[in-house]
Amino acid sequence: MITTKQRAYLRGLANSLDAIFQIGKNGIEVNFLTQVEQALEKRELIKISVLESADMTAREASEQICAKLGCEGVQAIGNKLVIYRQAKEKANRHIDLP
Numbered sequence: 001m002i003t004t005k006q007r008a009y010l011r012g013l014a015n016s017l018d019a020i021f022q023i024g025k026n027g028i029e030v031n032f033l034t035q036v037e038q039a040l041e042k043r044e045l046i047k048i049s050v051l052e053s054a055d056m057t058a059r060e061a062s063e064q065i066c067a068k069l070g071c072e073g074v075q076a077i078g079n080k081l082v083i084y085r086q087a088k089e090k091a092n093r094h095i096d097l098p
Contacts, residue, residue, distance in 0.1 A: 002072050002084070006097045010045060010074045013095065014082040019049035023061050027054065028068075037069055040085045044095050050079045 002010070021036060039046050048065075050058045062073040062081040071085035087093045 002074075002097065007072075007074055009098055010084050010095075011082070013045055014047055014074060017045065017047045017082070019047045019080060021046070021048045023048060023050045023054050023056070025051075025053040025055070027056065028061065028064055033065070033068055036065060036083075040069065040071060040083070041087050041089070041092055044087050044093070045074070045082065045084045047080055047082050050081065052079070 020039060021032070023032070036046070036048070048061070050056065050061050054061070056064075058076040058079055058081040059073075062076045062083060065071065065081075065083060066073045069085065071083045074082040074084050076082075084095075086095075
């Protein structure tokens with residue numbers, strides 16, 4: 001569980017990120033979750049875009065992804081969501097939380 005101060009710090013880092021995944025009409029599938037998990041291990045902080053054709057909001061998508069992958073939902077605004085999970089391997093850790 002991350003604190004409010006840590007969440008604010010991560011939001012600041014996420015401002016400059018581009019969305020690297022999109023959730024469409026197919027929703028959240030197993031292959032999508034596998035790719036997100038691999039990206040979290042390499043990047044720790046990722047932004048995902050939810051298309052209008054999706055049957056869910058960004059907040060609902062964030063909750064589903066976080067429940068299945070054990071990550072933290074940092075932000076869900078409009079059609080974008082940001083999630084964070086510390087990398088398991090120390091070599092992949094890039095973010096030092098305050």
